[in-house]
Amino acid sequence: MSAVADAELEPELEAELEARFEATVRRKDRIEPRDWMPEAYRKTLVRQVAQHAHSEIIGMQPEGAWIGRAPSLRRKAILLAKVQDEAGHGLYLYSATETLGVSRQELTEMLIGGRQKYSSIFNYPTLSYADMGTIGWLVDGAAICNQVPLCRTSFGPYGRAMIRICKEESFHQRQGYELLTTMMRGTDEQRAMVQESVNRFWWPSLMMFGPPDDASTNTAQSMAWGIKTHTNDELRQRFVDMTVPQAEVLGVTLPDPELAWNEERGSYDFGQPDWDEFWRVVKGDGPCNAQRVAHRKRAWDEGAWVREAALAFASRAGSAGLEDDVSDGTEAT
Amino acid sequence: MPDVRTHEPDDHDNAYAGLLVNDVHWAFGTDFEDPLAGVDATVPDGVEPAALATYCLMLGDDALVMSQRIAEWCSNAPDLEEDIALSNIALDLLGQARLLLARAAAADGAQVPALPDGSPVPDEDRLAYFRDVAQFRNVRLAEVPNGDFAQTVTRILLFSTWRLALFEELSRSRDAVLAAVAAKGVKELTYHRDFAGRWFLTLARGTADSRRRLLAGLDELWPLWAELFETHDVERAASGAGVGVDPAGLTADVDAVLDQVLAASGVDRPDHGPLGGAHGRRGRDGHHTGALGSLLEEMQVVARAHPRGQW
Ligand SMILES: [Fe+2]
Ligand SMILES: [Fe+2]
Numbered sequence: 001m002s003a004v005a006d007a008e009l010e011p012e013l014e015a016e017l018e019a020r021f022e023a024t025v026r027r028k029d030r031i032e033p034r035d036w037m038p039e040a041y042r043k044t045l046v047r048q049v050a051q052h053a054h055s056e057i058i059g060m061q062p063e064g065a066w067i068g069r070a071p072s073l074r075r076k077a078i079l080l081a082k083v084q085d086e087a088g089h090g091l092y093l094y095s096a097t098e099t100l101g102v103s104r105q106e107l108t109e110m111l112i113g114g115r116q117k118y119s120s121i122f123n124y125p126t127l128s129y130a131d132m133g134t135i136g137w138l139v140d141g142a143a144i145c146n147q148v149p150l151c152r153t154s155f156g157p158y159g160r161a162m163i164r165i166c167k168e169e170s171f172h173q174r175q176g177y178e179l180l181t182t183m184m185r186g187t188d189e190q191r192a193m194v195q196e197s198v199n200r201f202w203w204p205s206l207m208m209f210g211p212p213d214d215a216s217t218n219t220a221q222s223m224a225w226g227i228k229t230h231t232n233d234e235l236r237q238r239f240v241d242m243t244v245p246q247a248e249v250l251g252v253t254l255p256d257p258e259l260a261w262n263e264e265r266g267s268y269d270f271g272q273p274d275w276d277e278f279w280r281v282v283k284g285d286g287p288c289n290a291q292r293v294a295h296r297k298r299a300w301d302e303g304a305w306v307r308e309a310a311l312a313f314a315s316r317a318g319s320a321g322l323e324d325d326v327s328d329g330t331e332a333t
Numbered sequence: 334m335p336d337v338r339t340h341e342p343d344d345h346d347n348a349y350a351g352l353l354v355n356d357v358h359w360a361f362g363t364d365f366e367d368p369l370a371g372v373d374a375t376v377p378d379g380v381e382p383a384a385l386a387t388y389c390l391m392l393g394d395d396a397l398v399m400s401q402r403i404a405e406w407c408s409n410a411p412d413l414e415e416d417i418a419l420s421n422i423a424l425d426l427l428g429q430a431r432l433l434l435a436r437a438a439a440a441d442g443a444q445v446p447a448l449p450d451g452s453p454v455p456d457e458d459r460l461a462y463f464r465d466v467a468q469f470r471n472v473r474l475a476e477v478p479n480g481d482f483a484q485t486v487t488r489i490l491l492f493s494t495w496r497l498a499l500f501e502e503l504s505r506s507r508d509a510v511l512a513a514v515a516a517k518g519v520k521e522l523t524y525h526r527d528f529a530g531r532w533f534l535t536l537a538r539g540t541a542d543s544r545r546r547l548l549a550g551l552d553e554l555w556p557l558w559a560e561l562f563e564t565h566d567v568e569r570a571a572s573g574a575g576v577g578v579d580p581a582g583l584t585a586d587v588d589a590v591l592d593q594v595l596a597a598s599g600v601d602r603p604d605h606g607p608l609g610g611a612h613g614r615r616g617r618d619g620h621h622t623g624a625l626g627s628l629l630e631e632m633q634v635v636a637r638a639h640p641r642g643q644w
Contacts (some may be wrong), residue, residue, distance in 0.1 A: 302481070
């Protein structure tokens with residue numbers, strides 16, 4: 001691992017490696033797992049990619065809770081396929097962190113031990129079937145806004161995972177919007193369900209872009225490293241500008257009295273989410289934080305005997321031939 | 334999965350591009366609009382439409398109820414790979430159920446529950462969501478509650494070994510729809526049986542704990558096994574008319590496969606007998622365990638709250 005090599009490097013060599021790293025980032029080329037990288041860059045990436053992976057996996061729960069109750073066979077298939085995709089996204093992203101030397105098991109233990117976070121949006125409950133549509137439209141929609149620029153992020157495995165994921169997220173977003181348009185053509189009760197759901201999810205969706213730029217401590221460094229390419233507020237504005245016309249087509253009202261077109265800026269003005277609520281949820285006091293982590297912990301703990309059995313079986317079968325890939329990246333560049 | 338090498342990241346700069354248009358990449362909708370599109374749905378000569386419909390309900394309900402149970406694993410599996418695999422199996426069975434219920438409705442509309450005038454609920458959903466417990470025709474193996482992962486693996490092994498043999502024969506049905514559903518299902522069920530067979534072996538030969546759990550799962554489900562081979566009058570008639578399969582005729586083939594898995598795993602066949610029915614009535618007659626009622630209660634709750642709803 002690069003961290004091990006760092007300590008022993010000559011200062012001139014280290015300066016040269018650092019210059020080469022920075023030049024790569026400036027050219028917008030990719031940093032690959034075997035390239036030298038500053039330790040702080042590696043740590044930031046592990047934190048960000050792990051948090052992203054955890055979000056995919058925890059994000060299975062609010063929608064997974066409605067698979068059993070999906071009101072048509074077609075919707076049941078769509079929802080099940082969507083939640084299954086999120087598990088796949090988690091897998092890609094855990095694989096990307098493994099190239100940085102942290103295993104899926106370690107990361108899962110950090111998640112269920114409360115030492116790593118996931119997107120705060122998943123700490124809100126799902127209360128009606130309309131939420132399946134709203135989550136697709138707004139939550140997957142906000143995720144796409146956040147993630148499209150990450151397709152060009154400086155770390156290769158992360159950027160490539162994002163390309164695959166973004167494609168599927170756009171399916172997710174479309175199925176959500178399509179459910180809502182279908183419900184809006186249905187009964188009065190269904191239309192009311194859609195509006196009520198949008199009312200609940202609008203502000204938490206805006207919070208998905210993170211705190212305002214002046215309160216975001218990590219943004220500047222992440223942008224210098226090419227991990228992030230846009231600020232939180234830029235992405236939030238982009239999301240609002242794209243969403244407002246969609247809401248009009250759908251026939252729902254976004255619950256923000258300050259929302260208005262600003263001719264001069266060519267953008268919508270909008271109100272601020274309740275940032276106190278945001279910080280409470282981030283710190284663990286949202287409506288579903290405890291439940292989400294407990295669910296993940298229960299599934300992980302209850303699966304322990306299965307994973308042990310698979311290892312025991314494989315090691316017996318493995319002693320008959322197959323050898324593990326033992327390359328662990330010890331060579332320093 | 335999209336191919337990374339041919340993908341242009343700039344395609345996605347606008348998150349909403351294509352939100353309102355249809356394209357071939359739309360993974361979910363396209364072949365779901367009319368489940369029987371393009372297949373000849375005429376009832377073959379000499380076949381009683383009502384019997385054909387009931388026969389389709391039997392096979393459709395098996396898949397629907399089994400799918401509902403397996404989908405309960407979503408976000409609860411031992412690891413992500415198994416979560417994804419179990420969702421795949423549930424999705425395949427759900428697809429089979431949808432086609433079979435649509436076939437039942439097309440063959441005999443009289444079996445489709447009536448809803449208020451103007452209700453847009455399609456026939457296959459009326460059958461899934463607006464029938465009561467006693468109208469469900471599935472075998473009871475499909476409905477009993479989930480236990481641990483070992484019990485689920487065992488249930489999928491038993492179910493898919495039997496259903497695969499059944500579908501291989503059904504793919505030669507005189508009914509074009511059943512033949513097509515079965516031909517597609519054979520590929521799916523081969524994968525399900527393979528998944529379950531490999532896990533059965535792994536758990537049997539993994540740790541002492543996994544082996545103990547596996548044997549307990551097999552013991553629990555074994556009383557439901559014999560029912561799969563009992564011929565109902567409707568199955569006998571369907572088989573006689575060349576559209577369906579008499580399950581009694583599958584016993585030898587299915588036993589041979591199952592015995593192979595058991596032998597490789599060093600597991601003996603349990604020796605206790607089949608679970609009884611009331612007055613000889615079993616799942617195919619609409620006689621169920623208490624578990625089906627609660628399963629349907631959950632499955633049907635939203636649909637029944639909105640009989641005029643559009644989804
Ligand atoms: Fe995702
Ligand atoms: Fe998604």
